[in-house]
Amino acid sequence: MHPLKILLIEDNPAIARQIAEFLQIQGWQVDFAHCGALGVQLAVQQIFDLVILDLGLPDLDGLQVCESIKTQASVNMPVLMLTARDAIADKELGFGIGADDYLCKPFDPRELVLRCGALARRHQLHRCDLIRVGSLQISHRNRQVHRNGQPLRLTAIGFRILSTLAQASPAPVSRSALIHQIWGDEPPGTDALKSHIYSLRQAVDKPFDTPMLKTITNLGYQLEPGDEG
Template sequence: MCILVADDDPVVREVVRRYLERDGLTVIESADGAAATAALRDADVRLAVLDVMMPAPDGIELCRAIRAGARPDLPIILLTALGAEEDRVLGLEAGADDYVTKPFSPRELALRVASVLRRARPAAPAGPVRDGPIELHPAARSVAVRGATVELTPREFDLLEFLLRHPGAVFARAELLARVWGWEFGDLSTVTVHVKRLRAKLGAEHRIDTVWGRGYAWRREPSDG
């Protein structure tokens, strides 16, 4: 399986490559956004690790381009040296599935890569879920609203499936991080941004309610009777 690692620091690329290769992955290295764009076009890349601050296009620009292009469902992890919450939120709003803040543990990144890949391709998908006009098909990793396909990132898909399978239940953001992302700890704004993006993509058909002081819940489709 081929992973793209795009970072202008050759030391970072080498260390990340060694750790990912230990896990049996093939790594393509790029030093800037232009080379990364070419790699995405020419190689069968299954996940991209993008440095936010690499030469143009930077990681956030490239993330946006991927989401708007031919590979909208490609898993993306951002590497960022920016510690402020608003900068992390910017990356998530651009469509990143995950992010790791520099300096980071290469093994932690490798574990994040494995987690994203595992959730992007579940071994034994459950059956389809239908709720009103929304249809979710785990085997195809597809979602449709009133018959029209809705493009979701892997994490958005995972979050929507989880909520659809637990209608009416309220989940705190920390619990969603643990059960959807597989993180025992992390930035709770990750959940907030993904909920915001899901609401926007599902439009008027979304029923993700904010339960103040508790978390989020999927409101059941009202019955006709």
Template sequence: MKKILIADDDANIRALLRHTLTREGYLPLEAADGLQAVAILQEHAVDLAVVDVMMPQMDGLELCRHIRDTYDLPIILLTARQQLSDKEQGYLHGTDDYLTKPFEPEELLFRMKALFRRYLVVADDRIRLKSLVIDRTNYEITAGNEVLLLPVKEFELLAQLAQYPGRLFTRSELIELIWGADYEGDERTVDVHIKRLRQRFAEYSDSFGIRTVRGIGYKLEVGLS
């Protein structure tokens, strides 16, 4: 079930979107201001954000910028403003789409589905682990504005585990997948690389952890603390 962040200080708008999204099989997560939205994003793997521009604490443009800098998910801005310059600011702050109030809930659903289709293509080569994004095309990992570059085998090992969170891989499976069937070393190579990955990402334990299953192998779990 996809989780949709609704960030709007208007309780009536939140109620309307809650009803619409629930009816369509989505799970709405509601925030009355930008700071509440930030807290929700830290606790949940949100799939799409619907953000009102005019909000207390942190406005929608600031929230949009925060989301774009920290996460990899589509954003739709809601606003009562119709000026082209206001829309320009929305896109400059990172929104993917823009919907002017008042709006038809069905139009929002159309736009959401279009964004999901667009992001699905991108997601084939990107894996999101909360605040981390693994880009398998460019062999890089982003954490907010920071780009992390790993040795090739460490990257491939992490990407393999992250592609199937919760799945247990044996050491022999990982050797064949990452090093190839003709690799002549022993399976302790996997242990060494896992140890290095744990050291590199120790400060990101809120995003993921790699669990050892004694005598068998490893699996990646999202959101370990």
């Protein structure tokens, strides 16, 4: 499993530092949000392997934050809730609005690490191997792409970009989310994304009548179903 990129939404600095230390020991990257509104914003703008969400936030109820992430983010990201609310009714409510796991405070950080790893693996295993968007078909297992039955030749990065856009389709994906998904916090110095998008268009759109890869001004890119098929 690749190193995880995790969004931690926690308003208590001491708890956030403690959690981050254990996660970073695993080689995982941790981004922080000290309030619910910022957490939702980051989850919508970027793509994370996992969201760790404290329910007791100062601005928004954590359940509202979870629901917003699940409905507004371009891809489905697992959400692990941290809370002192240990009643079955509270857990039922959390799972009902989309939470994927639940850990009650106080907790052992080692258990949190184990749950994060298991949750991320489960999410990858349950991801559909075959994604279809219109006449486009993407197979993660053998890394093959076909459009209208014709095989397309893509670079490794082109495949990752297309796969990310396909999973989000028909919702757009921001430039920043794509850059983080492909290169993490160390993107190339030049506008590499623009170059890869150009090459991707040559493979996905140029041989066909209907363009599928759209540029959304001031936002990013979107994969729309083609008309042929």
